Amino acid sequence: MQTENGLTAVVDDRYLRTASNPRYSVRLPMPNGALAQNEAYFFLEEDGQRKKIRFHDYDEIYLRPGLYEQLFYDRLKCESPTRMAEWLSKAVNDAGERTQSLRVLDLGAGNGMMGQALAKEGVARLVGVDILPEAKMATERDRPGLYDAYFAGDLTQSKSDLLTELSEWKFDCLTTVAALGFGDIPTMAFINAYNAIEKGGWVAFNIRDTFLSQEDDTGFSVLIRAVLLSQKMELHRMIRYRHRYSIDGEPLYYYGIVGRKRSNLTTDVANG
Numbered sequence: 001m002q003t004e005n006g007l008t009a010v011v012d013d014r015y016l017r018t019a020s021n022p023r024y025s026v027r028l029p030m031p032n033g034a035l036a037q038n039e040a041y042f043f044l045e046e047d048g049q050r051k052k053i054r055f056h057d058y059d060e061i062y063l064r065p066g067l068y069e070q071l072f073y074d075r076l077k078c079e080s081p082t083r084m085a086e087w088l089s090k091a092v093n094d095a096g097e098r099t100q101s102l103r104v105l106d107l108g109a110g111n112g113m114m115g116q117a118l119a120k121e122g123v124a125r126l127v128g129v130d131i132l133p134e135a136k137m138a139t140e141r142d143r144p145g146l147y148d149a150y151f152a153g154d155l156t157q158s159k160s161d162l163l164t165e166l167s168e169w170k171f172d173c174l175t176t177v178a179a180l181g182f183g184d185i186p187t188m189a190f191i192n193a194y195n196a197i198e199k200g201g202w203v204a205f206n207i208r209d210t211f212l213s214q215e216d217d218t219g220f221s222v223l224i225r226a227v228l229l230s231q232k233m234e235l236h237r238m239i240r241y242r243h244r245y246s247i248d249g250e251p252l253y254y255y256g257i258v259g260r261k262r263s264n265l266t267t268d269v270a271n272g
């Protein structure tokens with residue numbers, strides 16, 4: 001690029017903020033080891049103002065194209081969608097079946113990062129659900145046509161028009177990535193989504209490693225331990241891996257779990 005004084009400036013276009021490649025001025029706060037994962041936040045400098053945004057303020061993040069990717073994928077090196085889609089595909093292939101025939105319900109789909117990884121594996125149908133209308137809007141804006149259908153809705157009620165509509169897709173696979181625990185998807189929504197897939201269908205989800213500890217008695221932790229120990233799911237893969245880094249640069253380890261549904265979950269499973 002030629003500057004006013006005739007010198008040639010080297011521009012690293014990864015940091016140019018354009019419509020197709022927006023970069024944001026994101027600053028992380030001073031290290032504070034006391035913050036829980038769901039309390040983490042960053043500052044966004046925008047239009048001369050500094051705004052504090054929590055990691056869980058997904059609506060604020062999705063409103064800005066590319067901010068989610070810049071923060072979680074470029075900076076904090078999130079690997080989960082790619083890893084989970086690969087492990088699902090391998091488990092399906094090892095069972096002598098084809099990933100390309102899967103009809104997938106992606107719960108907590110966000111702006112489509114998992115959908116993108118599943119599309120790479122070539123699944124047959126892809127339907128997303130997220131509680132936030134901003135997530136649906138961001139997916140349609142940034143990844144148009146990725147999902148065959150995308151619903152902004154709540155699955156916590158066992159009987160709803162949304163669940164009836166979902167049942168028509170005859171799902172044989174449920175994915176939910178980076179969305180369980182920490183106040184995200186409640187146990188009832190997971191149970192209803194699990195029950196919406198066919199018997200024998202595939203299930204792929206990830207959870208923070210600490211959720212499997214007996215000391216954690218939050219609803220989700222109890223539910224997942226019960227699912228793993230019950231006969232309601234047949235376990236095919238359980239892999240501990242680095243999900244991403246924390247804002248203080250510490251690796252956050254998760255378990256990636258792939259299994260096959262044997263039977264429906266009941267609410268008492270969540271109660272231990």
Ligand SMILES: C[S@@+](CC[C@H](N)C(=O)[O-])C[C@H]1O[C@@H](n2cnc3c(N)ncnc32)[C@H](O)[C@@H]1O
Pocket residue numbers: 058080081107108109110111112113114129130131132135153154155176177178179183184185186189
């Ligand atoms: C960290 S994002 C993960 C998005 C995506 N799966 C990915 O891997 O990038 C968590 C998502 O879960 C969604 N979520 C939280 N509670 C939910 C609920 N009750 N039902 C559906 N989605 C929910 C949030 O809106 C958010 O989009």
